[in-house]
Amino acid sequence: MESNLAPAAAPSGEPHIRRLIVIWVVLSAIGVALVVFALGPHMPPWTFSDEARDQRNINIMLAALATPVLLAVWMALLYSILAFRQGSGVAADGPPLHGGGRLEITWIVVTTLIVVALAVAGTAALFGTTKGAGGGQGPDPLAVPHGSQPPLQVQVIGQQWAWTFRYPAYGGVETTQIAIPAGRVIELHVTSLDVNHSFWAIRLAVKADAIPGTDNVAFVRPRKPGTFKIRCAELCGLWHGHMFTTGLVLTPAAFASWIRRQVVANAAATKTLPPYATHYFPEPLRRAG
Amino acid sequence: MLAVAGATAVAVVLVALYVADFLAANPTPLRAAPAPRGAQLTLQTVASYGHDPHPDWVSYLARDASGAWHHTTIFKVPAHALVRVTVYQYDTATGLRNPFWSQVRGTVGSTMTVNGRTLHALPPDDASHTFAIPELGVSVPLKGVGDNAPNQCSVAPCTLAQAHTTVTFTFRTGNPGRFRWQCFVPCAAAFVFGNGGPMQSIGWMDGYVQVV
Numbered sequence: 001m002e003s004n005l006a007p008a009a010a011p012s013g014e015p016h017i018r019r020l021i022v023i024w025v026v027l028s029a030i031g032v033a034l035v036v037f038a039l040g041p042h043m044p045p046w047t048f049s050d051e052a053r054d055q056r057n058i059n060i061m062l063a064a065l066a067t068p069v070l071l072a073v074w075m076a077l078l079y080s081i082l083a084f085r086q087g088s089g090v091a092a093d094g095p096p097l098h099g100g101g102r103l104e105i106t107w108i109v110v111t112t113l114i115v116v117a118l119a120v121a122g123t124a125a126l127f128g129t130t131k132g133a134g135g136g137q138g139p140d141p142l143a144v145p146h147g148s149q150p151p152l153q154v155q156v157i158g159q160q161w162a163w164t165f166r167y168p169a170y171g172g173v174e175t176t177q178i179a180i181p182a183g184r185v186i187e188l189h190v191t192s193l194d195v196n197h198s199f200w201a202i203r204l205a206v207k208a209d210a211i212p213g214t215d216n217v218a219f220v221r222p223r224k225p226g227t228f229k230i231r232c233a234e235l236c237g238l239w240h241g242h243m244f245t246t247g248l249v250l251t252p253a254a255f256a257s258w259i260r261r262q263v264v265a266n267a268a269a270t271k272t273l274p275p276y277a278t279h280y281f282p283e284p285l286r287r288a289g
Numbered sequence: 290m291l292a293v294a295g296a297t298a299v300a301v302v303l304v305a306l307y308v309a310d311f312l313a314a315n316p317t318p319l320r321a322a323p324a325p326r327g328a329q330l331t332l333q334t335v336a337s338y339g340h341d342p343h344p345d346w347v348s349y350l351a352r353d354a355s356g357a358w359h360h361t362t363i364f365k366v367p368a369h370a371l372v373r374v375t376v377y378q379y380d381t382a383t384g385l386r387n388p389f390w391s392q393v394r395g396t397v398g399s400t401m402t403v404n405g406r407t408l409h410a411l412p413p414d415d416a417s418h419t420f421a422i423p424e425l426g427v428s429v430p431l432k433g434v435g436d437n438a439p440n441q442c443s444v445a446p447c448t449l450a451q452a453h454t455t456v457t458f459t460f461r462t463g464n465p466g467r468f469r470w471q472c473f474v475p476c477a478a479a480f481v482f483g484n485g486g487p488m489q490s491i492g493w494m495d496g497y498v499q500v501v
Contacts (some may be wrong), residue, residue: 046352115497156476159387160421162483174389193386195473238489242423242469272388274441 016083024075026174027083035063042217045205048228049251050221052205054125061121065114097178136190136199136208136216139278142158145219151187154180155276157191158197158210163230172276173263178230179248181255182222190216198234201247215278222249290356316492317360322354327370327462328431333358333377333420333453334431336491339444346382347418347476347494348485350445358446361494362439368465372395374429376395376456377449379442380417383476383483388413390473393458401458403432419473422498428473462500471495 040060086092103262125133131143145151156164156178165178180186190199190208197210199218203226208218225248232243250258263270274280321328331352338360350358366372386393391413395400410430417432417433427500431454434441438452447453472494475483487493 007406154404157387159473160488163472164387164389237484238495239469239471265390268410269389269392270392272410275390 008256012266014262020075020079020087023079024068024072025073027071031067031071033066035067038062039063045202048226049134049223050190050201050224051130051132051219053201053223055205060120061234062118065118071115076101091223104214120157121248131219134205134207134218134220136218139215139217141219143219145185145221149183151185151219153187153189154178155278156190156199156208156210158192158194158199158232158236158243159278160194160237161232161243163199163232163243166273166276167262168276170206170259171264171270172273173259173266173270174273175262175266177245177248179250179255179258180220181252182225182249183252185221188218188220190218190277193280195236197232197235197236197243199230200233201228203228204247204261209234215279220288225249225251225254246272262270293300293454299366305342316363317359318360318363318365319353319361320353320365321367321372322374324371328366328372328417330364330366330372331376331377332374332420333447334380335442335445335447336380336414337443337445343487343493345478346443346489347478348492349494349496355387360445360468362492362494363499365499365501366462368500370462372462373459374420374457376420376431377432377447378417378433379447379451380433380476381438381441382415382417383415383474385413385419385430385473386475387473388405390419390421390428391416391430393429394460394469395422395425396429396460401429403456403458407442408480411466415471416474418476418494420470421473422460422470423469425462425498427456427470429456430441430457430474463501468496468498468500470498 040056040063042057043059043063045055047053126135127143132141133147137143155168155183157164157166157174161180163177164174164176166172166174182243188199188206188208190210190215192210192212194212196212198207199210200207201220204220204222206218206220208216210216225271228247228249230247232240234240236243248258307362321330323329332350333350333351333352335377336347337345340360348360350357351361351364392410393408400409402408403411411432413430415432416430418431420431421426421428434452434454440451442448442451442453472488475488476494477483477486477488480486480488488495491497
């Protein structure tokens, strides 16, 4: 049976390619500028902490690099639909392409450079500037900040269905709200008393799993006073959707005053708590377990 | 075409039935009895409900204004009012996993009474349950009856002639809204770490306080 998809004669592609490149360069310049200067400042997780700022900058870089690629694909599709539309008559296949080694090498080199650059930028954020980029690093973190002031340790305890917080530097006092001072590195120790939870403070750019029997360490340095929402990001039972609270970033003086009030207000409760530990395996219960 | 329309209609009906069944599965709300400056909510906790569908599940029950007990955990209370709560506690102690919840929080005076005695806290191991409304900041530990107390109750509703502790406290409501409440003691017997079954089910150890 004879095919009616006979190869068509190869048209000269030079004017099309030149036109495509010009359009792509112009659109990419506009698109990248819009992404960096218009969309970028509004990208989550914003700039409330050093980690948030780094994550946002990487998001901007990713979006800026993806924009020309996206435009190239869309533009090629749209241009082909408009310029190479098959008219009425016999459907003809396009001419076969051979060679193009220079284009292939260019393509491979450019994409490799993009991926390597992203890997370097991501690794720099993980190990260089923000020490873990706000993610839980497990009990033995690889990226640890070294500064003149030691980090403030705050333990985050997940339980069905509430968050509580302990401050080992202040007698191990436990509170129902978290407050942290601006401008200081905070060392979060995230754990759970029952099932898996996940401590997610999006404005701080912190997300760390809370796992029973495990100490999950994350670092963050809030930049200015304000509030931040905390949610559980791990489906953890009936009231998972209600497992949220609001945290505070205070000036150092306001934090000192706040923690003093907490120590006094929770003095009786503190006496009943077990000694501070990096995790608390659920105690055997008389009835359950 | 007709077959597709028919199958779609059947699917829509099945989804609607499922949703209706899910919504109807919640227990009927019980209105707290009127009281001076607010309302009186009377509850009991039992170690085992004693009836289908889960006779061995731990549960709360609530009493209406006529004195009849109902198996519900959805309570209606007035806004901007004092809600006095009385809990007849028939269950033995399980102990708190987090001793932090042994303190009385969010009640008037941050106190409760246990068998007539005013307290700010319980020894963590003595808690059988808690009545906690986290969004209102209310958390009250409920003292369990002794393990060897005579005449323990095993089928709800329990009577005052059976071994129990009486816990009272008062909290203040604000604007109308629906607030979940829960128990912080992992009290579900035979479930992993005591947190399954009744601890995950509205109508047993969880519910809503509807402020209206």
